[in-house]
Amino acid sequence: MGRHIIGAAADLPPGKNKILTVEGRSVGVFNVNGTYYALKNSCPHQGAPLCKGRVTGMTLPSEPGQYVYGREGEILRCPWHGWEFDIASGKSIFDPHKCLVKTYEVAVEAEAEESPSVETYEVKVEEAKIVVYI
Numbered sequence: 001m002g003r004h005i006i007g008a009a010a011d012l013p014p015g016k017n018k019i020l021t022v023e024g025r026s027v028g029v030f031n032v033n034g035t036y037y038a039l040k041n042s043c044p045h046q047g048a049p050l051c052k053g054r055v056t057g058m059t060l061p062s063e064p065g066q067y068v069y070g071r072e073g074e075i076l077r078c079p080w081h082g083w084e085f086d087i088a089s090g091k092s093i094f095d096p097h098k099c100l101v102k103t104y105e106v107a108v109e110a111e112a113e114e115s116p117s118v119e120t121y122e123v124k125v126e127e128a129k130i131v132v133y134i
């Protein structure tokens with residue numbers, strides 16, 4: 001499994017996502033309420049660029065006749081035919097047992113930047129980076 005630094009965590013605030021190519025694969029990286037997730041940018045239905053879809057919420061299970069909307073920012077809707085996926089798990093909302101998008105491991109890691117002076121090894125900047133493992 002390869003470790004790929006894809007950018008500074010500060011550049012991808014909650015609610016934002018970006019699509020990039022890692023090891024020849026198109027991957028969408030999402031910040032959902034401060035947690036980072038990575039999904040393959042390909043819908044299991046007909047291969048649409050899924051990560052270009054809208055990030056939304058969903059109707060939650062509730063009493064008959066009631067419609068409760070929630071989980072805003074946690075659901076990704078395919079731009080072609082509207083299939084919806086849970087960004088955290090990659091599972092389809094309507095058929096979670098059979099239909100899912102491939103997910104990749106994401107970590108936020110502190111990269112220490114050392115000063116050029118060999119004697120001091122002073123850590124100048126410590127900035128959190130988003131790392132995707134593919």
Ligand code: FES
Nearest residue numbers: 043045046078081
């Ligand atoms: S290709 Fe995604 S819903 Fe059809």
